[in-house]
Amino acid sequence: GAVVSQHPSRVICKSGTSVKIECRSLDFQATTMFWYRQFPKQSLMLMATSNEGSKATYEQGVEKDKFLINHASLTLSTLTVTSAHPEDSSFYICSPKRTGTGAYGYTFGSGTRLTVV
Amino acid sequence: AQKVTQAQTEISVVEKEDVTLDCVYETRDTTYYLFWYKQPPSGELVFLIRRNSFDEQNEISGRYSWNFQKSTSSFNFTITASQVVDSAVYFCALSEASSGNTPLVFGKGTRLSVIA
Numbered sequence: 001g002a003v004v005s006q007h008p009s010r011v012i013c014k015s016g017t018s019v020k021i022e023c024r025s026l027d028f029q030a031t032t033m034f035w036y037r038q039f040p041k042q043s044l045m046l047m048a049t050s051n052e053g054s055k056a057t058y059e060q061g062v063e064k065d066k067f068l069i070n071h072a073s074l075t076l077s078t079l080t081v082t083s084a085h086p087e088d089s090s091f092y093i094c095s096p097k098r099t100g101t102g103a104y105g106y107t108f109g110s111g112t113r114l115t116v117v
Numbered sequence: 118a119q120k121v122t123q124a125q126t127e128i129s130v131v132e133k134e135d136v137t138l139d140c141v142y143e144t145r146d147t148t149y150y151l152f153w154y155k156q157p158p159s160g161e162l163v164f165l166i167r168r169n170s171f172d173e174q175n176e177i178s179g180r181y182s183w184n185f186q187k188s189t190s191s192f193n194f195t196i197t198a199s200q201v202v203d204s205a206v207y208f209c210a211l212s213e214a215s216s217g218n219t220p221l222v223f224g225k226g227t228r229l230s231v232i233a
Contacts, residue, residue, distance in 0.1 A: 031218070091160055093162070097218055103169070106152070106221055110159075110161040
């Protein structure tokens with residue numbers, strides 16, 4: 001169990017365009033979703049936390065109007081990078097938390113490598 | 118506030134050597150969970166172990182072993198007889214159980230290179 005599907009795995013986009021990253025929990029429900037960003041040779045940095053049906057909570061320094069998070073269902077969340085710039089190039093990882101499982105419920109997508117040219 | 122420190126940024130060993138990756142954590146909670154993840158070059162995080170704060174027994178899984186010491190707030194990870202396939206970045210992470218649905222807090226990671 002606990003299968004997570006994150007798409008796309010890699011995307012190259014032009015500066016100024018928007019990119020949508022999809023994260024699905026295929027065999028479980030996730031009330032809470034965490035989105036992380038990882039720059040080369042760095043650790044995972046939390047960008048935002050979202051609960052199904054509610055607005056996401058963003059970490060300090062993360063622009064909510066630039067990184068749009070939609071968590072409309074218990075099995076799907078999306079992160080849209082709007083008006084992407086080269087500095088947004090990074091590895092984005094979703095982390096759906098299985099509902100009602102406490103510390104046993106952390107799962108991760110396989111990541112999306114975004115390159116903005 | 119919770120914090121995870123992995124002081125070793127990069128380690129390089131020759132195949133078949135043993136290697137220990139250090140992890141020191143800070144938390145005010147009495148109930149918490151510690152994790153280790155492996156991140157190979159593909160980027161996907163691979164879960165290795167989860168340990169709760171009430172279980173101080175050391176654990177061994179094949180060539181992997183973990184030493185949890187609450188007295189020193191450490192949760193170190195040892196790979197015995199390292200292999201080239203062990204080359205990856207290893208992350209230690211912490212979750213405070215009392216905080217509900219909170220994210221994992223990751224250390225900065227240790228990049229392990231195993232040379233043939």
